[in-house]
Amino acid sequence: MRRRKMLRMLGLAPLAGGAVLPGTAGATTATAAAFKGRDFFAELGVRTFINAAGTYTSMTASLMRPETMEAIRYASRKFCMLDELQDKVGERIAAITHAEAAVVTSGAFSALTLGMAGILTGKDPNKVRQLPRLEGTGMKTEVICQKGHAIGYNQALTNTGVKIIMIETREELERAIGPNTAAMHFLHINADRGKIQHEEWVAVANKYGIPTTIDIAADVPPVSNLWRFNDMGFHWVAVSGGKALRGPQSAGLLLGKKHIIEAARLSMPPRGENIGRGMKVNKEEILGMWAALEEFVSIDHDKEYQVFQERIDRIKAAAETVKGVTTQVNHPKLGNCTPTLNISWEAGAMKADGNQMREALRKGDPSIEVMGGKDNLSITAWQLMEGEDRIVARRVREVLQESKA
Numbered sequence: 288m289r290r291r292k293m294l295r296m297l298g299l300a301p302l303a304g305g306a307v308l309p310g311t312a313g314a315t316t317a318t319a320a321a322f323k324g325r326d327f328f329a330e331l332g333v334r335t336f337i338n339a340a341g342t343y344t345s346m347t348a349s350l351m352r353p354e355t356m357e358a359i360r361y362a363s364r365k366f367c368m369l370d371e372l373q374d375k376v377g378e379r380i381a382a383i384t385h386a387e388a389a390v391v392t393s394g395a396f397s398a399l400t401l402g403m404a405g406i407l408t409g410k411d412p413n414k415v416r417q418l419p420r421l422e423g424t425g426m427k428t429e430v431i432c433q434k435g436h437a438i439g440y441n442q443a444l445t446n447t448g449v450k451i452i453m454i455e456t457r458e459e460l461e462r463a464i465g466p467n468t469a470a471m472h473f474l475h476i477n478a479d480r481g482k483i484q485h486e487e488w489v490a491v492a493n494k495y496g497i498p499t500t501i502d503i504a505a506d507v508p509p510v511s512n513l514w515r516f517n518d519m520g521f522h523w524v525a526v527s528g529g530k531a532l533r534g535p536q537s538a539g540l541l542l543g544k545k546h547i548i549e550a551a552r553l554s555m556p557p558r559g560e561n562i563g564r565g566m567k568v569n570k571e572e573i574l575g576m577w578a579a580l581e582e583f584v585s586i587d588h589d590k591e592y593q594v595f596q597e598r599i600d601r602i603k604a605a606a607e608t609v610k611g612v613t614t615q616v617n618h619p620k621l622g623n624c625t626p627t628l629n630i631s632w633e634a635g636a637m638k639a640d641g642n643q644m645r646e647a648l649r650k651g652d653p654s655i656e657v658m659g660g661k662d663n664l665s666i667t668a669w670q671l672m673e674g675e676d677r678i679v680a681r682r683v684r685e686v687l688q689e690s691k692a
C-alpha cells in the first residue's frame with residue numbers, strides 16, 4: 288500500500304478506482320516532466336537575449352529570483368480564498384513598509400488606478416460601480432500635479448475619470464485647491480523637475496485636508512524608499528513589483544492608509560462590478576510578490592551595487608580600448624538607481640550610428656539589448672546574469688571596432 292502510494296505520488300501508478308484526469312493536480316508527473324527541459328522560446332522561434340538595457344516592460348523587465356519562484360510554485364498547488372490571502376499578505380507587506388495597509392496589485396500602473404479609485408469612492412458600493420463616471424455622483428473630480436511630474440503614466444489616474452490640474456508654484460497650488468480636489472499626486476523620479484518637494488507637498492495638502500499620493504514605481508533601490516514615503520505621511524505609495532524588486536512582472540504594491548486601501552480593494556477582484564476587475568492578481572502573484580519583497584529587504588544592497596559597478600567598469604574598460612570612444616558612468620539618484628554607462632564617440636569617428644550598433648548587438652550571438660540614441664549607447668548591469676558582463680564587454684568592443692570610420 289505504501290509502495291503504491293509512493294508510486295502514485297511519483298505518477299507511476301493509477302489511482303485505485305479509476306484513472307486520474309490528465310492535467311489535474313493529482314495527475315501523472317510524466318507529462319510535466321517532459322515539459323521540464325523543454326526550450327519553449329526556441330520552439331516558438333522567440334529571440335532571447337542578454338538584458339544590458341534595464342527594466343523595460345517591452346523586454347519583460349526582470350528575472351524572478353528562485354525564492355520567488357518557490358513561492359509561486361507553492362501557490363500553484365493549493366487553493367485559498369483570494370481576499371483572505373490579500374488580507375494576510377497585506378499585513379506582512381504593510382509591516383515591512385511601515386504602511387497601515389497594503390495590497391498586491393497587477394503592477395504600479397494598476398496601483399495608481401486602484402489607489403485613486405479608493406480615494407474617490409471610499410467604501411460606497413454605488414460609487415465603486417459608477418467609476419469612471421464622476422459627474423453628478425458627488426465624487427471629487429480633480430487631481431493636482433506639478434507640471435514637471437506630468438508623464439504618460441498619469442493615464443492610470445485619469446482612467447478613474449479625474450482630470451489632472453497642472454501647477455508649478457506653491458501659489459498656483461494653493462489657488463488650485465478647491466472643493467473638487469480629490470488628491471495631490473507626486474512623481475518621485477521627477478522630484479528634481481518640480482519646484483515643490485515631498486515634505487512641502489504633504490504639508491500643504493494636510494493644511495487643506497487633501498490626500499497625497501506618490502508614484503515610486505522604479506525608485507527602489509534604495510530599499511528605504513519602501514517606507515520613507517509612508518513615514519512622511521503620503522496617503523498611498525505605488526510601487527512596481529517587476530522592476531528592481533524582481534517580483535512577478537504582473538505585480539505591484541499599493542501601500543498606504545487603511546481606509547483607502549480597503550476602499551481600493553472594492554474596485555479589485557474578486558469583486559466584479561468595478562473598474563479594476565481586469566487588473567487581477569491571483570495567489571501566485573500575491574505570494575510571489577511577498578517573497579520577492581522579503582528577499583529584496585534582506586539582501587545587502589551596498590554589496591549588490593558594488594557588483595553592478597564592477598560589471599559596468601568591465602564593459603567601460605572594454606569600450607574605451609576603441610579609439611575615438613568616450614565613456615561616462617552615471618549614478619541616478621531618484622529612480623532606476625543603478626550605475627549607468629554612457630558610451631559615445633567623437634564626431635566622425637564612426638561610420639555606423641547608435642541605432643545600427645544596437646542592431647548589430649541584437650543580431651549577434653548571443654543577442655544583446657542595450658539602450659541609447661543615435662549618438663550613444665546606454666548600458667546597465669543590474670539585469671545581467673553571472674558572467675554576462677564579460678560577454679557584453681567583448682561584444683560592445685567588437686561592435687564599436689567594426690563601426691569605426
Ligand SMILES: *Cc1c(COP(=O)(O)O)cnc(C)c1O
Pocket residue numbers: 344393394395396397440476502503504505526527528529538539
Ligand atoms: C514602470 C512605471 C510605472 C508602471 O509600472 P508597472 O509595474 O509596469 O505597472 C508607473 N510609473 C512609473 C514612473 C514607472 O516607471
